[in-house]
Amino acid sequence: MANDRVFQQVDGYLDELFGPADPVLEAALERSRAAGLPGIQVSSNLGRFLQVLVRACAARTVLEIGTLGGYSTIWITRALPADGRVVTLEFEPRHAQVARANLADAGLTDRVDVRVGRALDLLTELDRSGAGPFDFVFIDADKAPYAEYFEASMRLSRPGTLIVADNVVRKGAVAQGPSDDPDVAGIQRFNALVARDPRVTACVLQQVGVKGHDGMAIAVVGDPSP
Ligand code: SAH
Ligand code: DHB
Numbered sequence: 001m002a003n004d005r006v007f008q009q010v011d012g013y014l015d016e017l018f019g020p021a022d023p024v025l026e027a028a029l030e031r032s033r034a035a036g037l038p039g040i041q042v043s044s045n046l047g048r049f050l051q052v053l054v055r056a057c058a059a060r061t062v063l064e065i066g067t068l069g070g071y072s073t074i075w076i077t078r079a080l081p082a083d084g085r086v087v088t089l090e091f092e093p094r095h096a097q098v099a100r101a102n103l104a105d106a107g108l109t110d111r112v113d114v115r116v117g118r119a120l121d122l123l124t125e126l127d128r129s130g131a132g133p134f135d136f137v138f139i140d141a142d143k144a145p146y147a148e149y150f151e152a153s154m155r156l157s158r159p160g161t162l163i164v165a166d167n168v169v170r171k172g173a174v175a176q177g178p179s180d181d182p183d184v185a186g187i188q189r190f191n192a193l194v195a196r197d198p199r200v201t202a203c204v205l206q207q208v209g210v211k212g213h214d215g216m217a218i219a220v221v222g223d224p225s226p
């Protein structure tokens with residue numbers, strides 16, 4: 001998009017304002033790159049956004065679906081109080097291994113439980129074991145089953161839980177009619193579900209920056225939407 005350059009420029013400007021670059025986060029990105037992980041983690045600016053949301057709802061317990069190298073996990077965990085805990089779910093053992101190394105470097109090993117497996121299976125397990133309710137949920141794994149991740153997150157929530165889902169705009173593809181792309185179709189199904197669900201008050205926020213044009217859905221559990 002023609003505006004990509006200015007989006008990146010503004011992210012650079014904001015990183016300078018909010019900097020200096022954190023050596024632990026930089027090292028996490030470097031280790032993830034060196035291990036060949038895809039560079040699809042949240043931007044630093046959106047990492048700060050997640051921190052603001054986590055703090056705004058005074059979260060102590062967090063569920064993350066989609067760990068990758070643990071970059072978003074570090075941002076989120078750092079926004080929690082000292083007794084805060086995170087459960088993060090990852091399908092790829094190699095990604096989980098890198099995430100564990102990054103979390104160890106960040107001094108967060110004791111506060112984050114990295115679980116390896118298919119998210120849907122791990123969510124069922126969490127539910128059966130009576131885990132939760134979580135105060136904050138970040139959905140950021142494979143896009144096709146986002147609607148199922150939302151339903152599972154609801155079962156692990158309480159009134160006041162904030163559920164945030166990444167990548168729900170996809171450069172506008174979600175607004176361009178039915179799609180053959182299973183990722184886009186999955187996100188469309190998720191957005192329609194959240195928009196109509198009377199158990200949450202929700203919105204979708206379009207976002208731009210170094211990752212281009214995308215967005216996050218934000219839903220607070222509890223008071224029915226008007
Ligand atoms: N939250 C991370 C980025 C996650 S990328 C960050 O911002 O730093 C999406 C991750 O979801 C990848 O690591 C991918 O392996 C994982 N994933 C894909 N399908 C999955 C599934 N079915 N269950 C669990 N994790 C899955
Ligand atoms: C993709 C996944 C993400 O979580 C993301 O933030 C960007 C892209 C992807 O699978 O293409």
Ligand code: MG
Pocket residue numbers: 040041042140166167
């Ligand atoms: Mg994402």
